[in-house]
Amino acid sequence: MNGTAAEAHPRPVRMPRVRRALGGRQRTLLAAALAALALGAIVGAGTLLPDARLTTDLGARNQAPSLANPFGTDWLGRDMLTRTARGLTTSLALGAAAASVSALLALALGAAAATLGKMADAAVSWLIDLFLSVPHLVLLILISFAFGGGARGVAIGIVLTHWPTLARVIRAEILALRGSEFVRVSRRLGTSNLRIATGHMLPHVFPQFLVGLVLLFPHAILHEAAVTFLGFGLPPHEPAVGIILAEAMMHLSTGRWWLAVFPGLALLAMVRAFDVLGDRVRALLDPRTAHE
Amino acid sequence: MTAVLTYLAGKAFRLATLLAAVCALSFWLMHISPIDPVQAYVGAEMMLVSPEQRAEIAERWGLDEPPIERFALWAASLAQGDLGTSLIYRQPVSTVIAERFAASLVLMGTAWTLSGVFGFALGVIAARYRGTLTDRAIRWYCLTLASTPAFWLGLLLLMVFAVWLGLLPMGLASPAGVRSDDVTWLDRLRHLVLPALTLSVIGVANIALHTRQKLIDVLASDYAVFARARGESETGIIIRHGMRNVALPALTVQFASFSELFGGAVLAEQVFSYPGLGQATVQAGLQGDVPLLLGAVIFSTLFVFAGNLIADVLYRAVDPRTRAEAPA
Numbered sequence: 001m002n003g004t005a006a007e008a009h010p011r012p013v014r015m016p017r018v019r020r021a022l023g024g025r026q027r028t029l030l031a032a033a034l035a036a037l038a039l040g041a042i043v044g045a046g047t048l049l050p051d052a053r054l055t056t057d058l059g060a061r062n063q064a065p066s067l068a069n070p071f072g073t074d075w076l077g078r079d080m081l082t083r084t085a086r087g088l089t090t091s092l093a094l095g096a097a098a099a100s101v102s103a104l105l106a107l108a109l110g111a112a113a114a115t116l117g118k119m120a121d122a123a124v125s126w127l128i129d130l131f132l133s134v135p136h137l138v139l140l141i142l143i144s145f146a147f148g149g150g151a152r153g154v155a156i157g158i159v160l161t162h163w164p165t166l167a168r169v170i171r172a173e174i175l176a177l178r179g180s181e182f183v184r185v186s187r188r189l190g191t192s193n194l195r196i197a198t199g200h201m202l203p204h205v206f207p208q209f210l211v212g213l214v215l216l217f218p219h220a221i222l223h224e225a226a227v228t229f230l231g232f233g234l235p236p237h238e239p240a241v242g243i244i245l246a247e248a249m250m251h252l253s254t255g256r257w258w259l260a261v262f263p264g265l266a267l268l269a270m271v272r273a274f275d276v277l278g279d280r281v282r283a284l285l286d287p288r289t290a291h292e
Numbered sequence: 293m294t295a296v297l298t299y300l301a302g303k304a305f306r307l308a309t310l311l312a313a314v315c316a317l318s319f320w321l322m323h324i325s326p327i328d329p330v331q332a333y334v335g336a337e338m339m340l341v342s343p344e345q346r347a348e349i350a351e352r353w354g355l356d357e358p359p360i361e362r363f364a365l366w367a368a369s370l371a372q373g374d375l376g377t378s379l380i381y382r383q384p385v386s387t388v389i390a391e392r393f394a395a396s397l398v399l400m401g402t403a404w405t406l407s408g409v410f411g412f413a414l415g416v417i418a419a420r421y422r423g424t425l426t427d428r429a430i431r432w433y434c435l436t437l438a439s440t441p442a443f444w445l446g447l448l449l450l451m452v453f454a455v456w457l458g459l460l461p462m463g464l465a466s467p468a469g470v471r472s473d474d475v476t477w478l479d480r481l482r483h484l485v486l487p488a489l490t491l492s493v494i495g496v497a498n499i500a501l502h503t504r505q506k507l508i509d510v511l512a513s514d515y516a517v518f519a520r521a522r523g524e525s526e527t528g529i530i531i532r533h534g535m536r537n538v539a540l541p542a543l544t545v546q547f548a549s550f551s552e553l554f555g556g557a558v559l560a561e562q563v564f565s566y567p568g569l570g571q572a573t574v575q576a577g578l579q580g581d582v583p584l585l586l587g588a589v590i591f592s593t594l595f596v597f598a599g600n601l602i603a604d605v606l607y608r609a610v611d612p613r614t615r616a617e618a619p620a
Contacts, residue, residue: 137555146321
């Protein structure tokens with residue numbers, strides 16, 4: 001009803017708009033390029049910077065940022081840029097794997113809820129409620145504890161905590177598709193269920209799934225960093241952003257600001273880049289905002 | 293009247309099934325954990341404790357029973373309100389949670405109120421000047437905050453206000469080494485500022501973006517167009533038509549955000565060594581204090597449920613359409 005009302009009446013007169021130099025598609029491309037650039041820079045730096053920069057160098061301890069060490073060095077003389085890049089690479093790999101599995105779980109459960117009848121629907125929505133009823137961070141701590149910490153515990157925790165919202169979106173999308181005219185006509189024409197699923201449903205659900213996946217990814221990274229920071233995630237010898245920041249906290253009173261500022265800023269930039277990308281792709285796919 | 297009763301009964305049933313599932317799930321997770329509670333309890337004194345003593349501890353805690361019976365025992369005492377004894381605080385879990393939650397409540401309450409007020413104000417301003425540079429700046433600010441790790445923000449605030457400027461204390465809820473009777477209100481307030489600020493700055497984003505979107509929808513509606521045609525000023529329309537329609541949805545959004553609030557408090561309390569429930573949860577997890585961890589999980593579930601329930605009730609009280617849908 002909302003949609004038709006908005007179409008029937010033109011926009012109110014006084015809607016000042018900043019003139020946009022770029023259209024939606026260009027902006028999306030720009031966001032994708034930026035995200036790819038950030039990703040490339042982090043992974044490239046993580047793999048290309050030599051291990052020598054991570055060895056203890058007591059002559060170069062606690063140095064403020066300089067040209068040789070743009071992010072400074074820590075109390076063991078290790079280069080913070082290299083540590084940050086390595087840490088973010090670990091976080092990205094873990095986040096990407098966990099977000100993908102979580103999104104697939106959401107797809108499976110969302111599709112099951114929408115197609116397998118009332119019982120399955122009730123079961124899935126109860127499961128969604130269950131996983132939303134405990135604060136994410138508490139559940140992550142619990143799951144990490146259950147698996148004795150480490151990368152496996154965090155990954156399983158992220159997979160299990162992040163699927164509910166996307167599962168809801170996919171369930172609603174499939175339900176709407178099932179009731180839509182073209183699917184019903186196609187069914188009457190004798191199209192097989194498999195053909196309907198792959199030919200009619202998939203092209204509509206896939207973009208939603210993709211957007212959901214891209215938006216899950218930054219969340220997964222943030223949660224991984226948070227849980228690791230609290231001491232439940234990756235072990236201390238792994239180069240992870242959460243570990244770096246937890247160590248920086250212990251050295252806070254020394255006034256070595258670069259230990260915390262740059263790694264956190266890099267994490268923020270990474271998360272923000274993928275958030276923007278996901279938002280732009282969603283705006284482009286949504287017919288109501290695609291023309292903006 | 294019967295509709296209200298049915299509603300409450302439905303909610304109570306939901307709470308009961310959710311709690312039962314949360315209890316069973318978390319008990320099972322504890323059971324499969326490779327972390328041995330006796331080992332965690334003994335800790336550094338591992339060499340001083342003989343295997344016989346270990347077996348005795350395990351027996352006293354009922355760890356030698358099969359898991360199903362242990363769960364039944366635990367659930368039975370839980371039903372009587374007995375959550376067991378915390379291993380690290382050597383106090384009943386309910387006492388620890390009550391004390392810790394009181395501290396957390398001050399922190400979360402302050403942050404919740406601040407983020408609600410500022411978030412709402414920012415949202416209204418952004419909608420009033422929608423499409424302008426102000427709007428874009430507010431949106432950019434909110435979206436960036438949504439991507440900011442809460443604990444990192446806490447570290448930055450500590451660095452600036454405690455280390456560099458020396459204006460505010462580094463952590464804890466009161467000065468170290470001072471008897472709790474001698475701690476003044478001002479002291480407590482000074483210790484509360486930074487954690488509450490961290491938590492509220494993060495919380496602003498959600499409410500501001502929501503309020504902005506709702507208000508823009510209202511301002512594009514027919515009655516707003518008509519009011520504009522009558523010659524009402526934009527600010528007048530916002531005060532007379534906009535606020536009424538936006539204030540309560542915003543409030544429900546705030547109540548529905550208890551889950552994120554609790555998660556944020558866990559991180560903020562850890563950064564600032566603030567002795568709240570979040571920090572106790574982290575300690576319980578790190579040191580293998582199973583009873584306390586289970587208690588914290590159950591309590592946080594209740595907390596989130598309460599927030600969602602209030603949001604739901606508020607929404608139904610405000611919007612008659614949601615009431616009509618309820619089963620009579």
